[in-house]
Amino acid sequence: MAEIGKRVRLTVIDIARGVALFAMAVYHLFWDLWYFGFLPFDVGSDPRWVFFARSILASFVFLVGVGLALGHGEGIRWKSFWRRWFFALGGAVAITIATLIAFPDSFVYFGVLHAIALFMLMGLPFLFLPVPVVALVALVFILPPFFVSNVLFDEKIFSWLGFWVVPPVTNDLVPVFPWFGVVLLGILATRLGKTALLPKLATIQPTGKVPRAFAFVGRWSLPFYLIHQPVLLAVIVPLSMLLGTQDALREQDFLRSCQSTCETAGTSAAMCTTYCQCGLEGLDADELWDAVYSGVLTPEQQTKLDENNRQCSALIYPELLNPPAQ
Template identity: 60%
Template sequence: MTEVSSSRPRFAIVDIARGVAIIAMVAYHLCWDLSYFRFISADVGYDPQWVVIARSILASFLFLVGVGLVLGHGRGIRWAAFWKRWIFVLAGALAISLATFLAFPDSFVYFGVLHAIALFSVLALPFLAAPLWLPALVAIVVIALPFLYSDALFNEKLWSVIGFWQVPPPANDLVPIFPWFGVVLLGVIATRLVLASPLSAQLAAINPGRRLPRVLAFMGRWSLLIYLLHQPLLLGLVYPAAAILKPEIGMRTSEFLGACQSSCMDGGTSAEMCTTYCQCGLEGIEENELWNAVYSGMVSAQEQVLLDASNLQCSALIYPELNAPQ
């Protein structure tokens, strides 16, 4: 997501890699939106497999930031071009903070991908010409340290950008200095090694001729703009669809029936009888408008009476003896 220097040939392979990364980011955010609006059951923000996917995409972006910094400024920092790009990234970061604060005030993005890129781009500049052992040493320390040290102090938003938290504060996107600045340095190291080897000429000679590589390279050259625009465009499609289709209703019904069926069968009741029982319970919840009580766990005395009555009625369907005269 950084520009390359005009003093070097443009590496199309880097643009293609950026294009692939931005497509992966868009796809991930689409899944996040679908999860948030309950079109899909996966918890994209917290399920372990989705966390691995998100971190892999983030790592690719930050690695490419290091690549771009070396390609653009490895022979000498072009300050005018650097600050022009940097201001654009920072403006995008602030716009994302404002937009997410208005939409999600309790979990707005106060230090996300663009905030990190703005800071890391400045921090990485001294390492573009330093002896290679120095960025290598710093990268190892920055990446390893969060796995060795943590403190509750860094759970607070003010200090969380450093990265040594025990429990991260709520945020829809948080990219702390430790360990992620180390990934940028890995990009710096790898690119400097490549440029000093015969592999550099071979990579520079790659010229995408087919349509797909050309499209990916084009997207890579405009990856920052795509990053800024893709989420508003996605939300502009998903939000109205959610308002019309109300997927949360179908999702909560499915989740209730699944949990009820599992719990019922764990108690030794047959699957057929549990289906009857759970369907009855669902009807009772809907008729008495008890969804909020069921999901929140905050049940008033009156709601408890309704739940108990519904449970007794549904139990009588599968255990007829409960209807027998006492």
């Protein structure tokens, strides 16, 4: 709860949390639109979108620290704490199960909610330790990832700590380093501003419809987080199937990758275009897309794929189809 003591709620903190959640939903909307072929640019790797996503995460995690300090800074209210903690943990488990079903190759095993559940436990001692200690430990968590990396942390089992060289394949990963340090900054800022700043913030009570809407979302942050993606996907997935956007994107990716591989082997661009277009038509005709993308082909499917490759190669090298007589 964004509270001072037990009764006075800081509406501005709820609004800030609501704005962060809304921004996160906007990012996920554009990520979904890219993933399902509505957008030509890669939201997941575009530097501007990456910066946007990291800024949202930083504000969200910072507010976790603020909420801990406001709700339990005068003494841990265990009943309230455990209720919120189990909600976060339950949400994390639900996200893992849902993404494991929907995206088995990139499921979320330590995303935002997993991190929040852990950070809530880790943050409790820092509500009462001396402020300089909190500041020092925050730096200990924030700074090392900028200077230390090791391939050991590329593996899923260790990646939740941070320090990877190549990020593991997952749709969401919020490692302990540096993000717990941002939680500590939230605790630190709240403790430092408790006497002078927070009483002033408590007097701010916006009455407009927009801030009230943000405040409502901020008060119900976990339900909003859990339902916003299913709602977005419930609209985008059927629309993608209706318009065929993902199939079109998949074909573009195939042609681009095939062309690059073919030209790298020394074949001319024109001949590669002919070969790749033939391969694309073969995948469609024999319904091999899912098998090829999964990497699991039956012997019959492998035979069809090999035959397609021979036929397409013969288009650019006819001698392969009719070798000269000895």
